[in-house]
Amino acid sequence: SMVMSSPIASLLLLLLAWGGAHATRDLPRELDTDALNCPFAVAGAGWAGVYFAYRLFESGHVANASDICLFEKSPRFGGRTFSHKVIPDSAEGDAYVTELGAYRFSPDMHLPGDLILNKLKLETECWDPGCPDAAEALDLPAFNYHAPLQKLVDVYAENRGYGSAIEAMIMQLQENDARIFLGHKLIGLQKDATIGRDGEGNVTMTIETSGGERRTVSSTKLFLNLPRASLRGVEGARDLMGETVFSAFNCTRMDLPDSFAKKNIVPQEALVKSYAYYEDAWWISKLGITDGSFPKEEFIPIVTKNGVPISLHYNDGPVKCKIGEDEEGKPIWTGKFVPYAECKGLLQTFYSFTNVSWYDRFQKDPREPLVEVRKEHGEMEAEALAKLHDAMMETHSELFRKKNVSTDSIPPPTVMVISVWRRDHIGSTAPTKVYYKKGTLASACGVEGLTEKSYAQMLLTPFGADAGVFLANNDYRATEAAQMYGDWAEESLLMSERALAMMGVGKPGWLNETYYQKQVAKQLM
Numbered sequence: 001s002m003v004m005s006s007p008i009a010s011l012l013l014l015l016l017a018w019g020g021a022h023a024t025r026d027l028p029r030e031l032d033t034d035a036l037n038c039p040f041a042v043a044g045a046g047w048a049g050v051y052f053a054y055r056l057f058e059s060g061h062v063a064n065a066s067d068i069c070l071f072e073k074s075p076r077f078g079g080r081t082f083s084h085k086v087i088p089d090s091a092e093g094d095a096y097v098t099e100l101g102a103y104r105f106s107p108d109m110h111l112p113g114d115l116i117l118n119k120l121k122l123e124t125e126c127w128d129p130g131c132p133d134a135a136e137a138l139d140l141p142a143f144n145y146h147a148p149l150q151k152l153v154d155v156y157a158e159n160r161g162y163g164s165a166i167e168a169m170i171m172q173l174q175e176n177d178a179r180i181f182l183g184h185k186l187i188g189l190q191k192d193a194t195i196g197r198d199g200e201g202n203v204t205m206t207i208e209t210s211g212g213e214r215r216t217v218s219s220t221k222l223f224l225n226l227p228r229a230s231l232r233g234v235e236g237a238r239d240l241m242g243e244t245v246f247s248a249f250n251c252t253r254m255d256l257p258d259s260f261a262k263k264n265i266v267p268q269e270a271l272v273k274s275y276a277y278y279e280d281a282w283w284i285s286k287l288g289i290t291d292g293s294f295p296k297e298e299f300i301p302i303v304t305k306n307g308v309p310i311s312l313h314y315n316d317g318p319v320k321c322k323i324g325e326d327e328e329g330k331p332i333w334t335g336k337f338v339p340y341a342e343c344k345g346l347l348q349t350f351y352s353f354t355n356v357s358w359y360d361r362f363q364k365d366p367r368e369p370l371v372e373v374r375k376e377h378g379e380m381e382a383e384a385l386a387k388l389h390d391a392m393m394e395t396h397s398e399l400f401r402k403k404n405v406s407t408d409s410i411p412p413p414t415v416m417v418i419s420v421w422r423r424d425h426i427g428s429t430a431p432t433k434v435y436y437k438k439g440t441l442a443s444a445c446g447v448e449g450l451t452e453k454s455y456a457q458m459l460l461t462p463f464g465a466d467a468g469v470f471l472a473n474n475d476y477r478a479t480e481a482a483q484m485y486g487d488w489a490e491e492s493l494l495m496s497e498r499a500l501a502m503m504g505v506g507k508p509g510w511l512n513e514t515y516y517q518k519q520v521a522k523q524l525m
Contacts, residue, residue: 029179030181030210030211031181031207031215031217033215035218036069036217037217038067038068038179038217038218039067039068039219040053040067040068040221041069041217041223042222042223042225043222043223043224044079044225044473045070045072045078045170045180045182045225046078046079046080046225046473046492047081047112047166047225048223048225048472048473048492048493048495048496049225049472050070050077050225052472052496053068053169053173055500056505057178058119061500061503061504065176065177065178068178069217069219070180070181071186071207072180072182072183072184073186074183076182078101078166080227080428080430080474081101081103081489082100083098083162083164084098084099084100084417085098086277086318086417088277088279089374089414089415094320094344096277096346097158097159097161098318098417099151099159099161099162099273099316100273100369100417100419101273101369101419102162103127103151103316104127104149104151105149105162106145106148106150107147107150108145109145110511110515110516111489111490111519112165112489112493114511115165115510116150116152118510118511119508120165120168122152122160123153123160124151124152125157125336126148126149127150127151127316128315129290129337130291132148133146133148134146134147134149140484140486141257141485142482142485143485143486152165153335156334156335157334157335157336158333158335181209183210184207184208184209184210185207186205186206186207186230187206187214187233187234187235188205188206188236189204189236190203190204190236191240191463192218203218203469204216204218205222221468221469221470221503222468222469223469223471223472223499224471225473225492225496226471227473228425228432228473229422229425229429231249231471232425240463245458245463247445247446248445248450248458248459249458249462251445251446251478252433253435253436255435255437255481256435256437256484258482263300265299265354267423268354268355268356269356269422270353270356270420270421271356271420271423272351272352272360272419272421273348273350274348274349274419275317275346275347275349275416275417276346276349276385276388276392276415277344277346277413277414278344278345278411279344280343281319281343281344282410283347284314284319284321284338284341284343285341285342286400286410287399287405288340290339291337292314293313293314294310294311294312294314298313298351299311299354300352300354301352301354301355304390304391304394304395306387307358308358308390309350309352309356309359310350310391310392310395311349311350312347312349314347316348317347318345318346319345319346320335320343320344320345321333321336321337321338323338346417349388349416353423353430359418359420360420362381362384363418365427366420366422366427366428367427368427369419369421369427369428370418370419371419371420372415372416372418373415374414374416375414385413388416389413393407429475430487431475432475433475433477433478433479433487434455434477434479435479437481437482441478452478455478456523459471459495460476470495470499471495472493472495473495474491474492476491494523497516498523501520501524502524507520
Protein backbone atom coordinates (compact mmCIF):
# COMPACT_ATOMS: atom_id res chain seq x y z
CA SER A 1 0.00 0.00 0.00
CA MET A 2 1.15 3.53 -0.71
CA VAL A 3 0.89 4.65 2.90
CA MET A 4 2.39 8.01 3.50
CA SER A 5 5.00 7.89 6.14
CA SER A 6 7.30 10.86 5.78
CA PRO A 7 7.37 13.59 8.41
CA ILE A 8 6.00 16.01 5.93
CA ALA A 9 3.40 13.67 5.01
CA SER A 10 2.43 13.86 8.47
CA LEU A 11 2.48 17.52 8.75
CA LEU A 12 -0.86 18.10 7.33
CA LEU A 13 -2.25 14.87 8.22
CA LEU A 14 -1.64 16.18 11.32
CA LEU A 15 -2.05 19.63 10.84
CA LEU A 16 -5.54 18.71 10.92
CA ALA A 17 -6.38 15.45 12.31
CA TRP A 18 -9.49 17.06 12.65
CA GLY A 19 -13.41 16.15 11.69
CA GLY A 20 -20.20 20.39 11.66
CA ALA A 21 -22.87 18.67 12.36
CA HIS A 22 -26.24 19.81 11.13
CA ALA A 23 -28.90 21.63 13.09
CA THR A 24 -31.19 19.24 14.93
CA ARG A 25 -34.82 19.81 15.92
CA ASP A 26 -36.26 23.24 16.78
CA LEU A 27 -33.10 25.15 15.89
CA PRO A 28 -32.20 27.88 15.53
CA ARG A 29 -33.98 29.45 18.46
CA GLU A 30 -33.99 33.22 18.89
CA LEU A 31 -32.73 34.97 22.01
CA ASP A 32 -35.69 37.30 22.45
CA THR A 33 -35.28 38.58 26.00
CA ASP A 34 -33.16 41.67 26.53
CA ALA A 35 -31.22 40.11 29.39
CA LEU A 36 -30.76 36.42 30.00
CA ASN A 37 -29.42 34.88 33.17
CA CYS A 38 -27.60 31.68 32.44
CA PRO A 39 -25.58 30.07 35.26
CA PHE A 40 -23.40 28.07 32.83
CA ALA A 41 -22.74 29.74 29.49
CA VAL A 42 -20.69 28.42 26.59
CA ALA A 43 -19.64 30.54 23.61
CA GLY A 44 -18.59 28.45 20.62
CA ALA A 45 -20.01 25.06 19.61
CA GLY A 46 -16.89 23.28 18.42
CA TRP A 47 -15.73 19.99 19.95
CA ALA A 48 -14.63 21.59 23.26
CA GLY A 49 -17.70 23.80 23.79
CA VAL A 50 -20.26 21.08 23.08
CA TYR A 51 -18.28 18.56 25.16
CA PHE A 52 -18.04 20.97 28.12
CA ALA A 53 -21.82 21.57 28.08
CA TYR A 54 -22.51 17.84 27.65
CA ARG A 55 -20.20 16.85 30.53
CA LEU A 56 -21.71 19.43 32.90
CA PHE A 57 -25.07 17.71 32.49
CA GLU A 58 -23.91 14.10 31.94
CA SER A 59 -21.82 14.23 35.14
CA GLY A 60 -24.75 15.43 37.24
CA HIS A 61 -22.83 18.61 38.15
CA VAL A 62 -25.70 20.63 36.68
CA ALA A 63 -29.06 19.13 37.63
CA ASN A 64 -31.14 21.06 35.08
CA ALA A 65 -29.80 21.25 31.55
CA SER A 66 -31.85 24.45 31.12
CA ASP A 67 -29.18 26.13 33.30
CA ILE A 68 -26.77 25.62 30.38
CA CYS A 69 -26.74 28.01 27.42
CA LEU A 70 -24.71 27.34 24.28
CA PHE A 71 -24.11 30.14 21.76
CA GLU A 72 -22.64 29.60 18.30
CA LYS A 73 -22.14 32.40 15.77
CA SER A 74 -22.46 30.23 12.65
CA PRO A 75 -25.52 28.31 11.45
CA ARG A 76 -23.88 24.94 12.24
CA PHE A 77 -22.13 23.08 15.06
CA GLY A 78 -18.60 21.74 14.96
CA GLY A 79 -16.24 24.64 14.24
CA ARG A 80 -13.22 23.13 12.49
CA THR A 81 -15.03 19.81 12.44
CA PHE A 82 -17.20 20.20 9.37
CA SER A 83 -18.92 17.06 8.07
CA HIS A 84 -20.73 18.22 4.94
CA LYS A 85 -23.25 16.27 2.86
CA VAL A 86 -22.40 16.42 -0.84
CA ILE A 87 -25.35 15.68 -3.10
CA PRO A 88 -24.20 15.13 -6.68
CA ASP A 89 -26.57 15.67 -9.62
CA SER A 90 -27.36 11.99 -10.00
CA ALA A 91 -30.69 10.26 -10.35
CA GLU A 92 -30.21 8.23 -7.16
CA GLY A 93 -30.27 11.29 -4.90
CA ASP A 94 -27.13 9.99 -3.20
CA ALA A 95 -25.50 11.91 -0.38
CA TYR A 96 -21.87 11.61 0.66
CA VAL A 97 -20.68 12.93 4.03
CA THR A 98 -17.40 14.66 3.25
CA GLU A 99 -14.94 15.86 5.89
CA LEU A 100 -13.97 19.48 5.28
CA GLY A 101 -12.07 19.76 8.55
CA ALA A 102 -11.10 17.35 11.35
CA TYR A 103 -11.87 13.77 10.49
CA ARG A 104 -10.21 11.02 12.54
CA PHE A 105 -8.75 9.89 15.86
CA SER A 106 -6.71 7.07 17.38
CA PRO A 107 -8.55 5.13 20.12
CA ASP A 108 -5.38 5.45 22.24
CA MET A 109 -6.18 9.16 22.24
CA HIS A 110 -8.75 8.57 24.98
CA LEU A 111 -10.35 11.95 24.30
CA PRO A 112 -12.25 11.73 22.05
CA GLY A 113 -11.68 7.94 21.72
CA ASP A 114 -13.34 6.78 24.96
CA LEU A 115 -16.18 9.28 24.49
CA ILE A 116 -16.95 8.02 20.96
CA LEU A 117 -16.46 4.30 21.63
CA ASN A 118 -17.42 3.78 25.32
CA LYS A 119 -19.92 6.54 26.02
CA LEU A 120 -21.66 7.51 22.77
CA LYS A 121 -21.08 3.98 21.38
CA LEU A 122 -20.71 5.09 17.77
CA GLU A 123 -19.58 2.78 14.96
CA THR A 124 -16.08 3.29 13.57
CA GLU A 125 -13.82 1.74 10.92
CA CYS A 126 -10.12 2.12 10.19
CA TRP A 127 -9.52 5.35 8.31
CA ASP A 128 -6.89 3.58 6.21
CA PRO A 129 -8.17 0.20 4.89
CA GLY A 130 -4.86 -1.43 5.87
CA CYS A 131 -5.29 -0.39 9.56
CA PRO A 132 -1.60 0.58 10.04
CA ASP A 133 -0.09 1.62 13.38
CA ALA A 134 -1.05 5.31 13.77
CA ALA A 135 2.40 6.52 14.87
CA GLU A 136 4.10 4.75 11.96
CA ALA A 137 1.56 6.01 9.44
CA LEU A 138 1.89 9.61 10.64
CA ASP A 139 5.58 9.66 11.48
CA LEU A 140 5.23 12.86 13.50
CA PRO A 141 8.00 13.81 15.90
CA ALA A 142 5.94 13.66 19.11
CA PHE A 143 2.96 11.51 18.08
CA ASN A 144 3.10 8.20 19.92
CA TYR A 145 -0.40 6.73 19.75
CA HIS A 146 -0.43 3.34 18.04
CA ALA A 147 -4.06 2.18 17.67
CA PRO A 148 -5.02 2.61 13.99
CA LEU A 149 -6.75 5.89 13.11
CA GLN A 150 -10.56 5.62 13.00
CA LYS A 151 -13.42 7.33 11.16
CA LEU A 152 -17.13 7.30 12.11
CA VAL A 153 -19.39 5.19 9.91
CA ASP A 154 -23.00 4.01 9.66
CA VAL A 155 -24.30 0.43 9.40
CA TYR A 156 -23.45 0.34 5.67
CA ALA A 157 -19.83 1.34 6.49
CA GLU A 158 -20.52 4.68 4.78
CA ASN A 159 -18.87 7.77 6.26
CA ARG A 160 -21.10 9.24 8.95
CA GLY A 161 -18.83 12.18 9.69
CA TYR A 162 -16.68 13.15 12.64
CA GLY A 163 -19.31 15.82 13.32
CA SER A 164 -21.87 13.11 14.11
CA ALA A 165 -20.25 12.66 17.55
CA ILE A 166 -20.79 16.37 18.24
CA GLU A 167 -24.35 16.06 16.96
CA ALA A 168 -25.02 13.11 19.30
CA MET A 169 -24.04 15.28 22.31
CA ILE A 170 -26.11 18.22 21.02
CA MET A 171 -29.19 15.99 20.68
CA GLN A 172 -28.88 14.79 24.28
CA LEU A 173 -28.52 18.39 25.49
CA GLN A 174 -31.56 19.43 23.48
CA GLU A 175 -33.68 16.55 24.69
CA ASN A 176 -32.97 17.74 28.23
CA ASP A 177 -33.86 21.38 27.47
CA ALA A 178 -30.42 22.98 27.36
CA ARG A 179 -30.77 26.38 25.67
CA ILE A 180 -28.93 26.32 22.34
CA PHE A 181 -28.62 29.31 20.03
CA LEU A 182 -27.16 29.13 16.51
CA GLY A 183 -26.37 32.36 14.66
CA HIS A 184 -25.60 34.14 17.97
CA LYS A 185 -22.19 35.74 18.20
CA LEU A 186 -20.24 36.80 21.27
CA ILE A 187 -19.16 40.42 20.66
CA GLY A 188 -18.35 41.75 24.16
CA LEU A 189 -17.31 40.71 27.68
CA GLN A 190 -17.35 42.61 30.93
CA LYS A 191 -16.91 41.76 34.60
CA ASP A 192 -19.78 42.70 36.92
CA ALA A 193 -18.96 44.63 40.03
CA THR A 194 -21.63 42.67 41.92
CA ILE A 195 -20.56 39.60 43.84
CA GLY A 196 -22.54 36.41 43.32
CA ARG A 197 -23.76 34.19 46.15
CA ASP A 198 -20.65 32.04 46.05
CA GLY A 199 -18.33 35.01 46.27
CA GLU A 200 -17.37 35.32 42.62
CA GLY A 201 -18.24 38.17 40.30
CA ASN A 202 -20.35 37.40 37.26
CA VAL A 203 -19.14 37.91 33.72
CA THR A 204 -21.60 39.51 31.35
CA MET A 205 -21.56 38.68 27.66
CA THR A 206 -22.90 40.85 24.90
CA ILE A 207 -24.42 38.58 22.25
CA GLU A 208 -25.41 39.69 18.76
CA THR A 209 -28.43 37.72 17.55
CA SER A 210 -28.91 36.44 14.02
CA GLY A 211 -31.20 39.43 13.49
CA GLY A 212 -28.39 41.82 14.42
CA GLU A 213 -29.82 42.80 17.81
CA ARG A 214 -27.74 42.97 20.99
CA ARG A 215 -28.61 41.09 24.17
CA THR A 216 -26.81 40.68 27.50
CA VAL A 217 -26.24 37.32 29.12
CA SER A 218 -24.89 37.01 32.66
CA SER A 219 -23.38 33.82 34.02
CA THR A 220 -21.32 32.59 36.98
CA LYS A 221 -19.31 30.13 34.86
CA LEU A 222 -18.34 30.92 31.30
CA PHE A 223 -16.58 28.63 28.84
CA LEU A 224 -15.08 30.16 25.70
CA ASN A 225 -14.51 27.69 22.87
CA LEU A 226 -13.04 30.30 20.56
CA PRO A 227 -10.02 30.35 18.29
CA ARG A 228 -7.53 33.19 18.64
CA ALA A 229 -8.89 35.23 15.72
CA SER A 230 -12.44 35.19 17.16
CA LEU A 231 -11.54 36.02 20.76
CA ARG A 232 -9.23 38.80 19.61
CA GLY A 233 -12.28 40.49 18.08
CA VAL A 234 -14.38 40.36 21.29
CA GLU A 235 -14.63 43.76 22.94
CA GLY A 236 -13.30 43.81 26.51
CA ALA A 237 -11.38 40.51 26.23
CA ARG A 238 -7.95 42.15 26.12
CA ASP A 239 -8.67 44.34 29.15
CA LEU A 240 -9.89 41.35 31.15
CA MET A 241 -6.72 39.41 30.27
CA GLY A 242 -4.25 42.10 31.14
CA GLU A 243 -1.15 42.73 29.02
CA THR A 244 0.98 39.73 30.09
CA VAL A 245 -1.73 37.15 29.38
CA PHE A 246 -2.75 38.98 26.20
CA SER A 247 0.86 38.87 24.91
CA ALA A 248 1.00 35.10 25.52
CA PHE A 249 -2.47 34.63 23.97
CA ASN A 250 -1.54 36.73 20.94
CA CYS A 251 1.72 34.86 20.28
CA THR A 252 1.84 32.57 17.22
CA ARG A 253 4.85 30.93 15.59
CA MET A 254 5.28 28.30 12.94
CA ASP A 255 8.92 27.24 13.19
CA LEU A 256 9.10 23.91 11.38
CA PRO A 257 11.09 20.88 12.57
CA ASP A 258 14.38 20.34 10.72
CA SER A 259 12.91 17.38 8.85
CA PHE A 260 10.32 19.72 7.29
CA ALA A 261 12.59 22.71 6.81
CA LYS A 262 14.90 20.65 4.59
CA LYS A 263 12.03 20.23 2.15
CA ASN A 264 11.56 23.99 1.66
CA ILE A 265 7.98 23.94 2.89
CA VAL A 266 6.64 27.45 3.25
CA PRO A 267 3.18 27.58 4.83
CA GLN A 268 0.94 29.99 2.89
CA GLU A 269 -2.13 31.98 3.84
CA ALA A 270 -4.54 29.03 4.00
CA LEU A 271 -4.85 25.32 4.64
CA VAL A 272 -6.93 23.84 1.81
CA LYS A 273 -8.67 20.50 1.30
CA SER A 274 -10.41 19.55 -1.94
CA TYR A 275 -12.49 16.59 -3.11
CA ALA A 276 -13.90 15.72 -6.55
CA TYR A 277 -17.05 13.65 -7.13
CA TYR A 278 -16.75 11.00 -9.83
CA GLU A 279 -19.74 8.95 -11.02
CA ASP A 280 -17.13 6.28 -11.79
CA ALA A 281 -14.63 6.12 -8.89
CA TRP A 282 -11.92 5.09 -11.35
CA TRP A 283 -9.09 4.81 -8.78
CA ILE A 284 -10.99 1.87 -7.23
CA SER A 285 -13.06 0.51 -10.13
CA LYS A 286 -10.41 0.70 -12.88
CA LEU A 287 -7.05 0.84 -11.06
CA GLY A 288 -7.88 -1.12 -7.88
CA ILE A 289 -6.23 1.49 -5.61
CA THR A 290 -7.81 1.67 -2.15
CA ASP A 291 -5.24 3.49 -0.04
CA GLY A 292 -2.05 5.54 -0.07
CA SER A 293 -1.21 8.93 -1.48
CA PHE A 294 0.11 10.59 -4.62
CA PRO A 295 2.66 12.02 -4.77
CA LYS A 296 4.37 9.88 -2.15
CA GLU A 297 5.52 12.99 -0.22
CA GLU A 298 2.02 13.66 0.88
CA PHE A 299 1.59 17.28 1.77
CA ILE A 300 3.94 18.59 -0.87
CA PRO A 301 1.72 18.95 -3.92
CA ILE A 302 3.02 18.39 -7.43
CA VAL A 303 1.92 20.85 -10.08
CA THR A 304 0.69 19.10 -13.23
CA LYS A 305 1.37 20.23 -16.82
CA ASN A 306 -1.82 22.30 -16.95
CA GLY A 307 -0.97 24.13 -13.72
CA VAL A 308 -3.20 22.21 -11.29
CA PRO A 309 -1.52 21.38 -7.94
CA ILE A 310 -2.53 17.98 -6.57
CA SER A 311 -1.84 15.92 -3.45
CA LEU A 312 -4.19 12.94 -3.39
CA HIS A 313 -5.23 10.55 -0.69
CA TYR A 314 -7.01 7.60 -2.27
CA ASN A 315 -8.83 6.45 0.87
CA ASP A 316 -9.85 9.92 2.07
CA GLY A 317 -13.24 10.53 0.52
CA PRO A 318 -16.63 8.85 0.91
CA VAL A 319 -17.49 6.23 -1.72
CA LYS A 320 -20.16 3.64 -2.43
CA CYS A 321 -19.17 0.31 -4.01
CA LYS A 322 -21.67 -2.23 -5.35
CA ILE A 323 -21.58 -5.61 -3.61
CA GLY A 324 -24.69 -7.21 -5.10
CA GLU A 325 -28.36 -6.73 -5.88
CA ASP A 326 -31.52 -7.15 -3.85
CA GLU A 327 -34.53 -9.28 -4.84
CA GLU A 328 -35.83 -6.48 -7.07
CA GLY A 329 -32.50 -6.23 -8.88
CA LYS A 330 -31.58 -2.92 -7.22
CA PRO A 331 -27.90 -2.47 -6.35
CA ILE A 332 -26.67 -2.99 -2.77
CA TRP A 333 -23.93 -0.51 -1.84
CA THR A 334 -21.25 -0.45 0.85
CA GLY A 335 -19.00 2.36 2.03
CA LYS A 336 -16.04 -0.05 2.03
CA PHE A 337 -13.48 0.19 -0.76
CA VAL A 338 -13.90 -2.87 -3.04
CA PRO A 339 -11.14 -3.08 -5.68
CA TYR A 340 -12.42 -3.30 -9.28
CA ALA A 341 -16.08 -3.20 -8.19
CA GLU A 342 -18.56 -0.68 -9.60
CA CYS A 343 -17.95 2.36 -7.34
CA LYS A 344 -18.79 6.06 -7.20
CA GLY A 345 -17.86 8.82 -4.81
CA LEU A 346 -15.34 11.47 -3.85
CA LEU A 347 -11.57 11.50 -4.13
CA GLN A 348 -9.40 13.82 -2.05
CA THR A 349 -7.44 15.64 -4.75
CA PHE A 350 -5.63 18.19 -2.58
CA TYR A 351 -4.68 18.73 1.05
CA SER A 352 -1.91 21.19 1.84
CA PHE A 353 -0.98 24.68 2.96
CA THR A 354 1.32 25.31 0.04
CA ASN A 355 0.33 25.91 -3.64
CA VAL A 356 -3.19 26.75 -2.48
CA SER A 357 -4.14 29.63 -4.80
CA TRP A 358 -5.57 27.44 -7.59
CA TYR A 359 -8.23 26.32 -5.07
CA ASP A 360 -8.73 29.18 -2.62
CA ARG A 361 -9.59 31.64 -5.46
CA PHE A 362 -13.10 30.16 -5.35
CA GLN A 363 -13.70 31.29 -1.75
CA LYS A 364 -15.97 34.35 -1.76
CA ASP A 365 -16.17 34.95 2.01
CA PRO A 366 -13.28 34.16 4.40
CA ARG A 367 -15.83 33.37 7.14
CA GLU A 368 -17.26 30.49 5.10
CA PRO A 369 -14.77 27.64 4.67
CA LEU A 370 -17.02 25.61 2.34
CA VAL A 371 -16.98 26.11 -1.43
CA GLU A 372 -18.84 23.87 -3.89
CA VAL A 373 -17.77 24.13 -7.52
CA ARG A 374 -20.21 22.82 -10.16
CA LYS A 375 -19.97 23.40 -13.88
CA GLU A 376 -23.38 25.11 -14.03
CA HIS A 377 -21.99 27.81 -11.67
CA GLY A 378 -20.09 29.48 -14.52
CA GLU A 379 -17.25 29.35 -17.02
CA MET A 380 -14.43 29.51 -14.44
CA GLU A 381 -15.98 26.59 -12.51
CA ALA A 382 -16.58 24.45 -15.63
CA GLU A 383 -13.01 25.06 -16.78
CA ALA A 384 -11.62 24.16 -13.32
CA LEU A 385 -13.46 20.80 -13.27
CA ALA A 386 -12.18 19.98 -16.77
CA LYS A 387 -8.61 20.96 -15.84
CA LEU A 388 -8.71 18.98 -12.61
CA HIS A 389 -9.85 15.91 -14.58
CA ASP A 390 -7.04 16.36 -17.10
CA ALA A 391 -4.58 16.56 -14.20
CA MET A 392 -5.93 13.30 -12.72
CA MET A 393 -5.74 11.50 -16.06
CA GLU A 394 -2.26 12.87 -16.87
CA THR A 395 -0.76 11.75 -13.54
CA HIS A 396 -2.37 8.30 -13.75
CA SER A 397 -1.96 7.65 -17.50
CA GLU A 398 0.75 5.03 -17.04
CA LEU A 399 -1.39 3.07 -14.55
CA PHE A 400 -4.38 3.20 -16.93
CA ARG A 401 -2.14 2.02 -19.79
CA LYS A 402 -0.93 -0.96 -17.74
CA LYS A 403 -4.55 -1.93 -17.05
CA ASN A 404 -5.36 -1.45 -20.75
CA VAL A 405 -8.04 1.15 -19.93
CA SER A 406 -8.48 4.31 -22.05
CA THR A 407 -8.58 7.51 -19.99
CA ASP A 408 -11.14 8.79 -22.55
CA SER A 409 -13.64 6.32 -21.08
CA ILE A 410 -13.60 8.09 -17.67
CA PRO A 411 -16.28 10.79 -17.30
CA PRO A 412 -14.99 14.01 -15.68
CA PRO A 413 -16.00 14.99 -12.13
CA THR A 414 -19.29 16.85 -11.71
CA VAL A 415 -18.61 18.52 -8.33
CA MET A 416 -15.50 19.81 -6.57
CA VAL A 417 -15.83 20.52 -2.84
CA ILE A 418 -13.18 22.78 -1.35
CA SER A 419 -12.59 23.87 2.23
CA VAL A 420 -10.40 26.88 2.94
CA TRP A 421 -9.12 27.43 6.48
CA ARG A 422 -7.32 30.77 6.68
CA ARG A 423 -3.88 31.09 8.27
CA ASP A 424 -3.87 34.91 8.07
CA HIS A 425 -6.12 35.34 11.16
CA ILE A 426 -9.17 36.33 9.08
CA GLY A 427 -12.51 34.49 9.04
CA SER A 428 -12.57 30.72 9.58
CA THR A 429 -9.04 29.87 10.58
CA ALA A 430 -6.81 26.81 10.51
CA PRO A 431 -5.20 26.04 13.87
CA THR A 432 -2.34 28.47 14.62
CA LYS A 433 -0.13 27.36 17.48
CA VAL A 434 3.20 28.35 18.97
CA TYR A 435 5.89 26.11 17.46
CA TYR A 436 9.26 27.59 18.38
CA LYS A 437 12.70 26.36 17.48
CA LYS A 438 15.45 28.36 19.15
CA GLY A 439 15.79 29.47 22.74
CA THR A 440 12.88 29.52 25.16
CA LEU A 441 9.14 30.06 24.87
CA ALA A 442 9.65 33.32 26.79
CA SER A 443 11.98 34.65 24.07
CA ALA A 444 9.82 33.23 21.24
CA CYS A 445 6.75 35.12 22.53
CA GLY A 446 8.51 38.08 24.14
CA VAL A 447 6.88 37.33 27.51
CA GLU A 448 9.27 37.25 30.45
CA GLY A 449 9.37 33.97 32.38
CA LEU A 450 6.81 32.25 30.11
CA THR A 451 7.10 28.43 30.18
CA GLU A 452 4.98 25.76 28.48
CA LYS A 453 3.33 25.05 31.85
CA SER A 454 2.57 28.71 32.70
CA TYR A 455 1.33 29.24 29.10
CA ALA A 456 -1.13 26.33 29.46
CA GLN A 457 -2.40 27.68 32.81
CA MET A 458 -2.73 31.27 31.58
CA LEU A 459 -4.67 30.28 28.48
CA LEU A 460 -7.01 27.88 30.33
CA THR A 461 -8.04 30.70 32.73
CA PRO A 462 -7.21 33.85 30.75
CA PHE A 463 -8.98 36.29 33.11
CA GLY A 464 -7.37 34.82 36.23
CA ALA A 465 -7.67 31.52 38.11
CA ASP A 466 -10.70 32.67 40.16
CA ALA A 467 -12.70 34.46 37.47
CA GLY A 468 -14.84 31.43 36.57
CA VAL A 469 -13.99 31.87 32.88
CA PHE A 470 -12.26 29.12 30.89
CA LEU A 471 -10.83 29.02 27.37
CA ALA A 472 -10.29 26.02 25.07
CA ASN A 473 -9.32 25.58 21.44
CA ASN A 474 -6.57 23.70 19.65
CA ASP A 475 -4.88 27.02 18.84
CA TYR A 476 -3.59 27.18 22.40
CA ARG A 477 -0.65 24.83 22.42
CA ALA A 478 2.94 26.00 22.82
CA THR A 479 5.71 23.52 22.15
CA GLU A 480 9.16 23.20 20.61
CA ALA A 481 9.04 22.54 16.87
CA ALA A 482 10.79 19.21 17.42
CA GLN A 483 7.73 18.16 19.49
CA MET A 484 5.26 18.89 16.67
CA TYR A 485 2.22 16.75 17.20
CA GLY A 486 -0.34 17.95 14.68
CA ASP A 487 -3.82 19.34 15.25
CA TRP A 488 -6.35 17.13 16.99
CA ALA A 489 -9.69 17.56 18.78
CA GLU A 490 -7.90 15.94 21.75
CA GLU A 491 -6.07 19.17 22.62
CA SER A 492 -9.21 21.26 23.12
CA LEU A 493 -11.10 18.38 24.80
CA LEU A 494 -8.32 18.10 27.39
CA MET A 495 -8.66 21.84 28.08
CA SER A 496 -12.41 21.23 28.63
CA GLU A 497 -11.72 18.36 31.02
CA ARG A 498 -9.16 20.44 32.95
CA ALA A 499 -11.70 23.27 33.27
CA LEU A 500 -14.29 20.79 34.57
CA ALA A 501 -11.76 19.44 37.10
CA MET A 502 -11.14 22.99 38.36
CA MET A 503 -14.90 23.28 38.90
CA GLY A 504 -14.93 20.07 40.93
CA VAL A 505 -16.31 17.78 38.22
CA GLY A 506 -14.55 14.41 38.58
CA LYS A 507 -13.23 11.97 36.00
CA PRO A 508 -16.04 10.34 33.98
CA GLY A 509 -16.38 6.59 34.59
CA TRP A 510 -15.94 5.83 30.88
CA LEU A 511 -12.56 7.61 30.57
CA ASN A 512 -9.22 5.78 30.93
CA GLU A 513 -7.80 6.36 34.43
CA THR A 514 -4.07 6.48 33.56
CA TYR A 515 -4.73 8.91 30.71
CA TYR A 516 -6.84 11.16 32.98
CA GLN A 517 -4.19 11.25 35.70
CA LYS A 518 -1.43 12.12 33.25
CA GLN A 519 -3.29 14.53 30.97
CA VAL A 520 -5.71 16.22 33.39
CA ALA A 521 -4.90 15.80 37.10
CA LYS A 522 -1.11 16.10 36.77
CA GLN A 523 -1.41 19.13 34.46
CA LEU A 524 -3.32 21.06 37.13
CA MET A 525 -0.77 20.45 39.90
